[in-house]
Amino acid sequence: MPRLPTDPALYFDAHFFVCTNRRPDGHPRGSCAGSGSEKLRDYAKARAKELGIRGLRVNGAACLDRCELGPTMVIYPEGIWYHARTAEDIDEILITHLQGGGRVERLMLQPDQKSL
């Protein structure tokens, strides 16, 4: 839903949610924690601090319901979804998107995307 002219300022300039849902091994949908997302969340938190990115909150999230595309993450308020697997992927999202205001096209998920 759109913001209204009377809405207060954002509390976080960027709120970066990393799915850390875990399903049992062998579950047909898989899960983001099963694909290593907890380490990616920890790395993103530490690296964001190291880079001095202000106004950013890196946040764990329960199931974001796009398990087939995991590890998944979404950045608000812009609503851009990413699939990231490595520390290098996280670095690129932090530096290009969250510090630079750009997009990491090679890692972005499209709204109609059902598989990797």
Next chain:
Amino acid sequence: MPRLPTDPALYFDAHFFVCTNRRPDGHPRGSCAGSGSEKLRDYAKARAKELGIRGLRVNGAACLDRCELGPTMVIYPEGIWYHARTAEDIDEILITHLQGGGRVERLMLQPDQKSL
């Protein structure tokens, strides 16, 4: 950060994150789960389905870092924060904000707010 003209459509029209972080009893900051947020999340999920609100995802979240104001929740992409304690509070957020596009002023948190 703002959306860019080339950004894809949103995957969820509204993404409603409910903090379900739990700290040990007696912790000075308290915690949202300690204030009953897990039941509120479950209620919000069931009630949103019952109301037939389309394009909405009710999502558990790890610590949103506004523990003193808990139970806290935030709706994106608009970035509006709420403090809710009861099923009636959740109903009002679902019906007025998420179904009607309005705001529940009595439950909204302001960016500079430090206490309830």
